[in-house]
Amino acid sequence: xTEDLRALLRAELNNERPPPLGDVVGAALREGRRVQRRRxxxxxxxxxxxxxxxxxxxxxxxxxxxxxxxISAADSVVAASPAATxxxxxxxxxxxxxxxxxxxxxxxxxxxxTLAPGRTLAIHSGVERAxxxxxxxxxxxMLHLLTQLLPAGQLSNAAVSAADDRYVQLYLDRGxxxxxxxxxxxxxxxxxxxxxxxxxxxxxxxHVPGNCLQDTVAVSRWPDGTAVQLDVASCLAGDGRTxxxxxxxxxxxxxARIAADPRWGVTMDADLVKAGNARFGRVPVFDS
Amino acid sequence: MTDDEQFAEFAHAxxxxxxxxxxxLCRDWHLAQDxxxxxxxxxxxxxxxxxxxxxxxxxxQKILLRVFLDHRRRRSxxxxxxxxxxxxxxxxxxxxxxxxLDALAHLxxxxxxxxxxxxxxxxxxxxxxxxxxxxxxxxxSQTRRSLAKLRELLAEDQLALFxx
Numbered sequence: 001x002t003e004d005l006r007a008l009l010r011a012e013l014n015n016e017r018p019p020p021l022g023d024v025v026g027a028a029l030r031e032g033r034r035v036q037r038r039r040x041x042x043x044x045x046x047x048x049x050x051x052x053x054x055x056x057x058x059x060x061x062x063x064x065x066x067x068x069x070x071i072s073a074a075d076s077v078v079a080a081s082p083a084a085t086x087x088x089x090x091x092x093x094x095x096x097x098x099x100x101x102x103x104x105x106x107x108x109x110x111x112x113x114t115l116a117p118g119r120t121l122a123i124h125s126g127v128e129r130a131x132x133x134x135x136x137x138x139x140x141x142m143l144h145l146l147t148q149l150l151p152a153g154q155l156s157n158a159a160v161s162a163a164d165d166r167y168v169q170l171y172l173d174r175g176x177x178x179x180x181x182x183x184x185x186x187x188x189x190x191x192x193x194x195x196x197x198x199x200x201x202x203x204x205x206x207h208v209p210g211n212c213l214q215d216t217v218a219v220s221r222w223p224d225g226t227a228v229q230l231d232v233a234s235c236l237a238g239d240g241r242t243x244x245x246x247x248x249x250x251x252x253x254x255x256a257r258i259a260a261d262p263r264w265g266v267t268m269d270a271d272l273v274k275a276g277n278a279r280f281g282r283v284p285v286f287d288s
Numbered sequence: 289m290t291d292d293e294q295f296a297e298f299a300h301a302x303x304x305x306x307x308x309x310x311x312x313l314c315r316d317w318h319l320a321q322d323x324x325x326x327x328x329x330x331x332x333x334x335x336x337x338x339x340x341x342x343x344x345x346x347x348x349q350k351i352l353l354r355v356f357l358d359h360r361r362r363r364s365x366x367x368x369x370x371x372x373x374x375x376x377x378x379x380x381x382x383x384x385x386x387x388x389l390d391a392l393a394h395l396x397x398x399x400x401x402x403x404x405x406x407x408x409x410x411x412x413x414x415x416x417x418x419x420x421x422x423x424x425x426x427x428x429s430q431t432r433r434s435l436a437k438l439r440e441l442l443a444e445d446q447l448a449l450f451x452x
Contacts, residue, residue, distance in 0.1 A: 005388075005407045006407055006408055006410070008388050009312070009388055009389070009407070009408050010408075012387050012388055012389050013308065013311075013312075013389075016311070016317075018307070018308075018311070018317050019317050019318070019321070021303060021304055021307060021321070022321065024299075024303050024307070024321060024324050024325045024328060025296060025299040025300050025303055025328060027325050028299065028325050028326075028328030028329040028331075028332055029292065029295070029296065029299075029332060031325070031329045032328075032329045032332030032333050035329070035333055036333065
């Protein structure tokens, strides 16, 4: 039967008139190299952050004599470096929240800085409690978590990327008109044994001139290679040629706080995945 | 030879076959071309891991299958039904014979992939289970159901093929 079935399929295929194959290999090579360049860019940003992390740790030692206190996981800021200042960057209600951090790791509230052109922060994200099971992250779970982390406002246009896994989009209107954010989660390759996740994310904030889709980019990275990039756009999703105007709906600090949330990862809490899939299991796809 | 050159050599040698598999899954040559290109891009990105696989072509097919299933999932998530689908013409006019490829298109995506891998690519049940990341028992049961569905769809003169 197998042979007959195969022969029948082959006979029918022989009657087909396929178009020329074209340069699929060349196109795949070009696209692959483009993705590689993008990954390398993220990695170089992350590598720069490692240097900053060393400085931050040294600063932590220097500040060791100060009384320690726990700082809220999502909001606590260890270091900021906008312009050679050691004043902590306020993120939301960082100063007010001194509740127990999920990571329960006391963190020094101040730290030294760098003179990087963008800004690099070491944010104590805390360690997500490993109480529940974890599952492979889905775009539904990412959208669900993103809606929880974004400030209050009207949410719309939830979508997932046609090209990449774990790449989602949302519009947020805080009363001034809609703006778009896009978030991608990945894991940088490990050269050796992958270290534990750790409780501190190194977050870089950059502005990309001339790219409205990435007006502000916050990239957070954890020691285990988990990387989260949040793009705050100054335009809305386009049709492949143009992008209608929008407005950046998050400040750099808000973007950093969202990107550094400990719940992001290539695996996420099973309940979050379940709820996300139920809520965002069927959403449109964006291309540009 | 560099990694890029190795990849290009493999891709040039197997792109046509991958596109044929993709066509049998989606019945659209242009979409098959897109799926092939996406699969080759992903293969390029994981080339160093891919070359360590026992069977590089099977590895590429696995990527293609995932690209196809992912595409279908995303497309179905962004589409809505706008009209009632008419019954195929062959039901109203029995003289119009449904081809095997037409019949395959009536199977759910995953079942179609099982049939293509089992009966066109000649994969073993175990390998199909591995490629599609399904239990062997599911591959077996779905194969039986798919063949029964194909029997139901195909014209009498083709049913003899399933007699074995």
